[in-house]
Amino acid sequence: MRRVRPLLGTYVDIAANGGADPVLARAVNAAFEAVARVHRLMSFHDPDSDVARLNRRAADEPVTVDRWTATVLRQARRLFEATDGLFDCAVGHELMQRGLLPSQDLDHVESGRFSAVELLPDNRVRFSARIAIDLGGIAKGFAVDRAIATLRGYGVRDAVVNAGGDMRVMGETARPIHIRCPADYPFLVPAGLLQNGAVATSSAMATVARNSARPTASSASTRSGATGIDRKAYSVVAPTCLIADALTKVLVQVGDIDAGYFGHFGASAFITSAVAADDRAA
Amino acid sequence: MKWTPFLAAPAAIMLIAPAGAKVYLTVEQTQQAVFPGAAFSPAGPPGVFRASTGGYLIIDRVIGKHEYIKFAVGINANGTIKQIEILEYSESYGYEVREADWRAQFAGKSATSALQLNADINNISGATLSSRHLTEGVKRIMMMYQSSLKGR
Numbered sequence: 001m002r003r004v005r006p007l008l009g010t011y012v013d014i015a016a017n018g019g020a021d022p023v024l025a026r027a028v029n030a031a032f033e034a035v036a037r038v039h040r041l042m043s044f045h046d047p048d049s050d051v052a053r054l055n056r057r058a059a060d061e062p063v064t065v066d067r068w069t070a071t072v073l074r075q076a077r078r079l080f081e082a083t084d085g086l087f088d089c090a091v092g093h094e095l096m097q098r099g100l101l102p103s104q105d106l107d108h109v110e111s112g113r114f115s116a117v118e119l120l121p122d123n124r125v126r127f128s129a130r131i132a133i134d135l136g137g138i139a140k141g142f143a144v145d146r147a148i149a150t151l152r153g154y155g156v157r158d159a160v161v162n163a164g165g166d167m168r169v170m171g172e173t174a175r176p177i178h179i180r181c182p183a184d185y186p187f188l189v190p191a192g193l194l195q196n197g198a199v200a201t202s203s204a205m206a207t208v209a210r211n212s213a214r215p216t217a218s219s220a221s222t223r224s225g226a227t228g229i230d231r232k233a234y235s236v237v238a239p240t241c242l243i244a245d246a247l248t249k250v251l252v253q254v255g256d257i258d259a260g261y262f263g264h265f266g267a268s269a270f271i272t273s274a275v276a277a278d279d280r281a282a
Numbered sequence: 283m284k285w286t287p288f289l290a291a292p293a294a295i296m297l298i299a300p301a302g303a304k305v306y307l308t309v310e311q312t313q314q315a316v317f318p319g320a321a322f323s324p325a326g327p328p329g330v331f332r333a334s335t336g337g338y339l340i341i342d343r344v345i346g347k348h349e350y351i352k353f354a355v356g357i358n359a360n361g362t363i364k365q366i367e368i369l370e371y372s373e374s375y376g377y378e379v380r381e382a383d384w385r386a387q388f389a390g391k392s393a394t395s396a397l398q399l400n401a402d403i404n405n406i407s408g409a410t411l412s413s414r415h416l417t418e419g420v421k422r423i424m425m426m427y428q429s430s431l432k433g434r
Binding site: 002003004005006009010011015025140160162163164165166167169174175176177178179180181188190191192193194195196197198199200201202203205233235237238239266268270 | 283284285286287288306307315353365366367368371404405406407408409410411412413414416417420
């Protein structure tokens, strides 16, 4: 059974195999519910989400969040610390400045780092500076992981969950993974076979740099137009989709698949260049 | 986790995205997925159905720069959205014509060049595709519901 629904600002594709249709339908519906719950909790745009409440109030007083949000923030902290600050969800200010996120009710926000996020007992969270967080670089991966866990809870043992390019596969089948490179649309590059793991891909255009040495979206305006930005696909394979999703943002910034950050999380990285474009020109 | 990267020369292993639309649900399957057990009657324009259990199912399509999407919005009797389902999806819409020429370049290049096109290309990782066009399509449907179906 394979179903697609629009969630998390993209198309979430869930395939579950093995078992009777009514059982799979219940499992797939519940998996979509888990994704929808992540969407409700962690949307920057929805004023009632945990993220919106944190950004409005956590600099003034502790805000109680859902345990799923607390889990994602703990993982975001772990990633921030293990990547020398390259993975940083406190980029709300930069994204608002560029008009990529709405700034309604957030006039107080200043530029800052994720180290200002204090995780208190009982799922309470406080900001020690007037930052705004955006979980766009990690929540999609977490949602994919929750969907897989939900399917497993229903007894499904063979499944693929793909949230707009961030995906996780479960089961005995080694599945071929294809990469879409921004410069090569609509061509695909076969990358490898994945079994019981996750893969995520990002581009420089979609990443806020904490390392100004490399051209990403935040430095594009200083270059000679949009062509100054590279259009490679930056992919990470990891045991969970949360880790894969988050580490793609690190890979875009370091540009080095052999950087120690990836092995630290049991992940491996690869970069797909615009081979199709080059080949067509040749 | 087990990851086995392919090591072939890049030029020999490129594929084009599947050109045809993937069909996930027929209209009848969508009706039963959104309103299980209900019977349906046409309710005006094509693609608009009234469910015997209350509410409407409206089927429409959006055509973007690259994508073609046929989708359904289930609307509860109280006017809230019950469920959105994608019936058909093609993200490389409009490239069918180019595909044949492009593939021809690879004739004889490699035994695996353009291998099983359209076959087994299910797992695509890439920078996130936006569902903005669909969001606009759903808004359009809800406005149509408000103006011509609600309360009927």
